[in-house]
Amino acid sequence: MCALCGVLGGGGDWTDAAARPGVFTRNADSLQRRRERINRVACAQRVLGFYGLTLSDWQASSFVLSTLTGKSEIVDNLTHLWAAAEKLTGRPCDPFDPSLIDWLEGRLEAGGG
Amino acid sequence: MVEFTPVHLITGFLGSGKTTLLQRLLADPALHDTAVLINELGEVGLDHHLLGRIDDTMVLLPSGCLCCTIRGELAAAIKDLHSKRERGLVPAFRRLVVESSGLADPFPILSTVQADPVLRHHFRLGTVVTTVDAVNGIGRPESVKQVAVADRLVLTKTDLAPDCDVLETALRRINPDAPLLRAAEQAIDAAALFDAAARSPLRALPATPDNPHGTVCAFALAFDGALDWTMFGVWLTMLLNRHGEKVLRVKGILNVAGTEAPVAVHGVQHLVHPPVHMAAWPDEDRRSRLVFIVDGLEPAAIEHSLRAFLGSPTRMAAVA
Numbered sequence: 001m002c003a004l005c006g007v008l009g010g011g012g013d014w015t016d017a018a019a020r021p022g023v024f025t026r027n028a029d030s031l032q033r034r035r036e037r038i039n040r041v042a043c044a045q046r047v048l049g050f051y052g053l054t055l056s057d058w059q060a061s062s063f064v065l066s067t068l069t070g071k072s073e074i075v076d077n078l079t080h081l082w083a084a085a086e087k088l089t090g091r092p093c094d095p096f097d098p099s100l101i102d103w104l105e106g107r108l109e110a111g112g113g
Numbered sequence: 114m115v116e117f118t119p120v121h122l123i124t125g126f127l128g129s130g131k132t133t134l135l136q137r138l139l140a141d142p143a144l145h146d147t148a149v150l151i152n153e154l155g156e157v158g159l160d161h162h163l164l165g166r167i168d169d170t171m172v173l174l175p176s177g178c179l180c181c182t183i184r185g186e187l188a189a190a191i192k193d194l195h196s197k198r199e200r201g202l203v204p205a206f207r208r209l210v211v212e213s214s215g216l217a218d219p220f221p222i223l224s225t226v227q228a229d230p231v232l233r234h235h236f237r238l239g240t241v242v243t244t245v246d247a248v249n250g251i252g253r254p255e256s257v258k259q260v261a262v263a264d265r266l267v268l269t270k271t272d273l274a275p276d277c278d279v280l281e282t283a284l285r286r287i288n289p290d291a292p293l294l295r296a297a298e299q300a301i302d303a304a305a306l307f308d309a310a311a312r313s314p315l316r317a318l319p320a321t322p323d324n325p326h327g328t329v330c331a332f333a334l335a336f337d338g339a340l341d342w343t344m345f346g347v348w349l350t351m352l353l354n355r356h357g358e359k360v361l362r363v364k365g366i367l368n369v370a371g372t373e374a375p376v377a378v379h380g381v382q383h384l385v386h387p388p389v390h391m392a393a394w395p396d397e398d399r400r401s402r403l404v405f406i407v408d409g410l411e412p413a414a415i416e417h418s419l420r421a422f423l424g425s426p427t428r429m430a431a432v433a
Binding site: 015017025043047081086100 | 341352369376415
């Protein structure tokens with residue numbers, strides 16, 4: 001963990017791979033890690049909006065996933081995110097869902113999920 | 114910087130020649146710095162060339178190879194080996210080979226190495242070698258899965274099966290990418306067999322498989338333009354969360370926005386290896402290329418979904 005920024009330098013998940021020779025990761029330094037976390041929240045939010053969920057960074061060490069009514073789960077990484085999203089919404093989060101694809105391609109208005 | 118010990122897996126259906134292959138490999142001097150975890154020491158018939166016995170589960174062979182049986186959990190066996198190596202009780206092996214049982218699904222074995230909080234800091238996944246019996250083929254679902262996850266295919270008993278063309282075609286449909294070796298006719302070079310760096314480049318594959326083996330099919334996607342790495346991660350984690358058990362294999366080289374050299378990704382079901390930052394592109398083609406081996410998923414659905422996630426600038430096409 002970086003003593004200044006407090007961001008953990010990567011766990012076992014492939015999206016947070018620890019920086020070592022030959023490995024592609026955005027964990028190499030604290031600035032890169034922080035930038036990637038902001039980017040990750042924005043990218044995931046594009047999909048999570050379909051389910052009425054909101055993702056936010058929490059202390060640069062975890063993420064908080066919340067429903068519109070305030071139910072929340074703490075998630076460590078993208079791999080954990082989807083199981084938590086399914087638990088909160090009570091429905092499968094399927095990347096093949098035609099409605100989700102319509103939403104991503106701009107053919108479905110907010111609330112369509 | 115800590116050096117991670119690669120863990121290679123030898124898998125294959127019951128009677129497909131895993132032990133025979135191991136017997137040949139264990140005598141190879143190229144395995145002098147290797148520890149091998151096998152199911153049963155007696156099966157391999159080591160008695161005539163034992164150099165020394167370390168304890169009742171571990172023996173040292175003249176080639177310098179350390180051979181051990183797995184008793185109980187695989188993770189415990191690997192940790193025990195690691196502990197003995199650190200304390201200098203066994204030779205400092207630089208490579209670990211694990212023989213799986215014939216009915217085993219390779220995925221939990223691979224997952225053990227990557228998920229265990231101790232092992233993942235000392236070991237990394239290496240190569241999956243799958244033996245296929247040329248006489249009996251690949252009828253069982255376990256066998257098809259073992260072929261799908263392979264980095265190397267070793268066709269055994271080819272001296273007993275004069276015509277292997279049909280089987281080879283079937284293997285190529287399930288796993289078009291893994292080099293295929295014939296154990297009976299070819300010398301098997303242990304170092305080359307386990308050298309993950311020699312992993313085959315992505316070969317040309319049709320976007321839509323013409324004649325899939327049952328519900329298992331392999332196909333490739335290529336797409337122009339640099340892609341957003343984070344959005345790709347959002348998509349792949351979502352895909353594997355819902356359909357991971359059906360994604361037998363995903364691998365590819367990606368043109369990632371903001372980086373010159375390509376990034377290699379490689380996954381088996383729910384497990385994705387740490388992405389590799391390659392030194393350079395293997396050829397002039399700068400398109401991102403992904404190969405999927407899936408069981409019961411529609412190639413068109415995967416392509417459409419990925420395109421929707423990545424957005425319109427990315428244009429996908431079959432690998433020519």
